[in-house]
Every structure is written in structure tokens, then in C-alpha cells.
Amino acid sequence: WHHVSASEEHINILVLDTEMYSNTGGQASKATPAGAMAKFAESGKQTQKKDLCRLAMTYKTVYVASICLHVNQQQAVRAMLEADAYPGPSLVVAYTPCISQGFPMAESIGHCQLAVDSGYWPLFRYNPELAASGNNPFQLDSRKVKGDLFKLLAAENRFASVMRRDPKHAEELDARLKTSVTEKNQLLQVLSAEDLQGQFHKLVEG
Numbered sequence: 001w002h003h004v005s006a007s008e009e010h011i012n013i014l015v016l017d018t019e020m021y022s023n024t025g026g027q028a029s030k031a032t033p034a035g036a037m038a039k040f041a042e043s044g045k046q047t048q049k050k051d052l053c054r055l056a057m058t059y060k061t062v063y064v065a066s067i068c069l070h071v072n073q074q075q076a077v078r079a080m081l082e083a084d085a086y087p088g089p090s091l092v093v094a095y096t097p098c099i100s101q102g103f104p105m106a107e108s109i110g111h112c113q114l115a116v117d118s119g120y121w122p123l124f125r126y127n128p129e130l131a132a133s134g135n136n137p138f139q140l141d142s143r144k145v146k147g148d149l150f151k152l153l154a155a156e157n158r159f160a161s162v163m164r165r166d167p168k169h170a171e172e173l174d175a176r177l178k179t180s181v182t183e184k185n186q187l188l189q190v191l192s193a194e195d196l197q198g199q200f201h202k203l204v205e206g
Contacts, residue, residue, distance in 0.1 A: 005062050005089050012083055013091045015052065018098035033177055046173070048180050056091045057126050057138075063090035064126040070097075070112035072123055075141045079125050086129065095121045101156050111155065117147030119185045124192075140192035145185055149178055 004011050019031045030050040056062045063086040065079035076094070083090035095115060097108040115121040123142035130137040153159040153174055163170040 005056055005059050005091065008061070008088055010087060011089050013089070015091065015093045016096040017052075017093050018096045018100070019049070020098070020100060033180075048176075051184070053091070053093055053124075053126075054184075060131075061088055061128055062126075063088065063128065065090075065092045066095075066122060066124050067092060068095040068112050068116055068121055068123060070095075070109045071116045072141065075123055075125075082125065082127060086127065088128075101158055103156050111152075114147050114152045114155070116142050117145070118149040118152050119145035119147070119181050120149060120152055122185060122188055124188060136192070138188075138191040140188050149181060150174065153177075 004013065017031055019033060020029055031052075033049045053064050053066050056064045063083050065083060067076040067079050069076045079092055083092050095112060097103075097105060097111060099105055103111055112121075116123060119142075122140065125139045125141060126137055127139075128137050154163070159170070159174065162173065
């Protein structure tokens with residue numbers, strides 16, 4: 001993936017992110033968030049999830065989008081069209097419910113809405129071509145965080161099972177995840193600001 005992103009080839013990549021190795025039985029992967037139980041991480045994964053979108057944006061030549069079809073179909077379709085039209089590598093990462101996450105698939109639409117509302121899965125697009133015309137290449141498409149992250153975690157057995165088995169350990173892992181989610185959303189707010197430089201200094205200075 002890194003070799004493709006570093007190239008100037010017109011290659012479109014779509015990642016269906018289930019946050020684990022779903023096709024081989026639900027093993028933990030670099031995409032698994034901290035605190036989630038999966039095979040080879042029965043007591044909850046200790047490390048944070050690898051942020052594929054943020055890594056891709058560091059190249060500054062890759063079109064990047066984070067989408068969730070169940071929540072905002074218009075944004076998802078727009079991201080796909082922009083990615084296809086972009087004259088270089090593109091990466092679109094889609095939040096993808098999976099039965100191994102531990103909630104009824106019939107509740108996927110409401111669950112995805114909670115994931116976006118809580119800031120767990122922000123929606124955005126990053127188009128380097130906009131910078132050439134003096135515009136901000138980053139567009140934050142999801143609304144202000146308003147949902148309860150812990151309500152989302154409690155609804156998924158991969159988190160809830162750790163809570164039942166070792167409440168204190170689960171609390172520590174979930175607090176770590178909440179900190180990561182909060183920091184990520186603060187960064188995205190900065191990237192989407194018109195006064196990008198001023199907002200960055202404000203974030204750094206606290």
C-alpha cells in the first residue's frame with residue numbers, strides 16, 4: 001500500500017474496514033482499536049488502531065476519504081467520484097459493520113449513525129488538488145461530535161465482554177480509546193478550519 005501511495009499512478013483503493021481480519025475468523029489486526037477483544041487479543045487489544053487515512057494524507061499527493069454508506073450516502077458517492085477523477089493514487093476507507101464486532105447486523109444503520117455521531121468514525125475528504133487553487137484540501141463532512149462513545153462500545157460484544165471479564169482493565173482501555181478519539185477529532189477540526197495556521201498554534205499551545 002505504501003508503495004502505491006508514494007507513486008503518481010492513477011490507482012484507486014477502497015478499504016472495507018471491519019477493524020479485524022474478518023475473512024479468517026476475526027483475528028486482531030493493526031486496524032483493531034484499543035480495548036476491543038478479538039482472537040489473539042482476548043483481554044482487549046493494548047495498542048491503538050493504525051490510522052490509515054492520516055498516514056496517506058502525509059504524502060500530500062493522495063486523495064483520501066473516510067466514508068460510511070449507512071450514514072451519508074451522498075458524501076460516500078461524492079468521495080468515490082472525486083477519488084476516481086483524481087489524477088493520482090486515491091484511498092477511500094469505509095466503515096464496515098461485521099458480525100464479529102458483536103452486535104446484530106439488523107441494527108447496522110443505527111449503529112453506524114452512533115459511530116459517526118460519537119466521533120468514533122468521522123467523515124471527511126482530502127483532495128490535494130484544492131490546495132493548488134489556494135483552498136483548504138481538507139473537508140470535514142460529519143457534524144460536531146454529539147453521541148456517547150461509551151454507549152457505542154457497550155453495544156459491541158468485543159468491548160462489552162472485556163468489561164464483564166475485567167471491569168477495571170476495560171475502563172483503562174476504554175479511557176485510552178476515548179482519548180485517542182478525542183485527539184483525532186480535535187486534529188480534524190483544526191484541519192478543516194479556514195485559519196489553519198492559527199488553529200494549529202492554538203491546539204499546540206493548548
